Amino acid sequence: MHVNQKLTRRLPIIARYNYYHPLRSRPRQMTTTSATLEAPSYRFIDIAVNLTDPVFRGTYHGKKKHDDDMDSMLERARKAGLKSMIITGTSLQESRDALSLARELGFFCTVGCHPTRSAEFDQFKGGADAYLLALDKLVASNLNGKGRAVAIGECGLDYDRLRFATQEVQQRHFRSQLSLAKKYHLPLFLHSRAAHADFVRILREEGFGEDGGKAMGGKGGVVHSFTGSTEEVAELMDMGFYISVNGCSLKTEENLQTAKAIRSDRILLETDAPWCSMTGGHASKHHLALLSPTLKELYFPPSTKPENFTLGKPVKGRNEPSAVGGVAWVIHQLHDIALETLTETAFKNTTDLFALEIDEVL
Ligand SMILES: [Zn+2]
Numbered sequence: 001m002h003v004n005q006k007l008t009r010r011l012p013i014i015a016r017y018n019y020y021h022p023l024r025s026r027p028r029q030m031t032t033t034s035a036t037l038e039a040p041s042y043r044f045i046d047i048a049v050n051l052t053d054p055v056f057r058g059t060y061h062g063k064k065k066h067d068d069d070m071d072s073m074l075e076r077a078r079k080a081g082l083k084s085m086i087i088t089g090t091s092l093q094e095s096r097d098a099l100s101l102a103r104e105l106g107f108f109c110t111v112g113c114h115p116t117r118s119a120e121f122d123q124f125k126g127g128a129d130a131y132l133l134a135l136d137k138l139v140a141s142n143l144n145g146k147g148r149a150v151a152i153g154e155c156g157l158d159y160d161r162l163r164f165a166t167q168e169v170q171q172r173h174f175r176s177q178l179s180l181a182k183k184y185h186l187p188l189f190l191h192s193r194a195a196h197a198d199f200v201r202i203l204r205e206e207g208f209g210e211d212g213g214k215a216m217g218g219k220g221g222v223v224h225s226f227t228g229s230t231e232e233v234a235e236l237m238d239m240g241f242y243i244s245v246n247g248c249s250l251k252t253e254e255n256l257q258t259a260k261a262i263r264s265d266r267i268l269l270e271t272d273a274p275w276c277s278m279t280g281g282h283a284s285k286h287h288l289a290l291l292s293p294t295l296k297e298l299y300f301p302p303s304t305k306p307e308n309f310t311l312g313k314p315v316k317g318r319n320e321p322s323a324v325g326g327v328a329w330v331i332h333q334l335h336d337i338a339l340e341t342l343t344e345t346a347f348k349n350t351t352d353l354f355a356l357e358i359d360e361v362l
Pocket of ligand 1: 154190191224225
């Protein structure tokens with residue numbers, strides 16, 4: 001009797017849990033939850049996700065900490081309004097991995113070599129020319145269909161991390177990758193850290209000084225994870241580039257001033273997941289505090305530490321694409337425009353820059 005009573009009391013709870021389980025629920029089944037009923041459908045394309053990172057398979061610094069939860073992470077992203085993503089390629093091998101994952105998931109990716117990985121060019125069998133040729137071939141054979149390469153990069157300069165590659169090495173291989181953008185008429189996916197003067201000098205010298213390099217066959221591009229000054233942002237927009245922001249771009253009061261200075265017709269949104277989480281110590285905190293409970297639940301669902309991993313819940317400290325909504329929220333606050341206006345503008349900027357067809361991102 002006692003046991004039976006317990007069972008009858010527990011049954012509805014189990015049934016409800018199953019019903020709401022993120023891996024099993026589908027939008028039309030969700031119509032009875034207040035969260036879904038109230039949640040306006042803001043839509044996003046996260047333009048910078050490092051989905052090839054092993055943390056999405058449960059491995060941190062070579063150590064397996066929990067089960068692969070890529071699917072449940074993607075389900076949370078879907079619920080948060082993500083329509084597509086651009087997976088970042090950060091080296092020859094990682095660009096190959098990004099491409100195969102993008103093909104598998106129906107997303108998009110970039111092909112290129114990050115400045116901190118640029119020593120790989122000279123270490124490559126056959127030398128730097130052979131490495132560039134391998135990137136070139138990878139682009140050439142992946143220009144069509146879902147999962148295709150939509151940008152050259154991640155490339156650029158990172159003077160905060162010279163221990164991986166000197167300024168000279170970074171500059172040489174940044175310059176050589178610009179040739180691929182001109183050759184294939186693809187936008188650039190750019191990274192610039194503490195190197196603005198050299199960064200814009202090289203871009204200008206290679207024909208990207210105005211209109212994003214249109215006259216030279218270029219298609220502009222985006223400087224992602226932007227953390228520079230208002231003057232720098234103005235110069236890059238003048239040259240015809242888009243600026244993309246994430247949690248790292250909203251850390252300090254100065255960052256917020258810069259984010260405010262990005263014109264909405266030039267802004268793109270990203271998370272740089274699993275990096276660049278927005279945390280309590282950041283200047284963005286005051287703006288995030290104004291998120292409605294409904295949106296907070298969608299963009300920042302309650303997380304658990306890796307050691308207490310529960311399938312269906314995010315892992316603390318590991319940023320995920322669903323948080324792109326939080327980035328959008330802070331920007332709409334700073335720009336003092338409606339959230340929908342901001343998200344739709346960023347969405348259109350993204351499809352314009354990367355030449356994504358609307359039926360590919362719905
Ligand atoms: Zn970067």
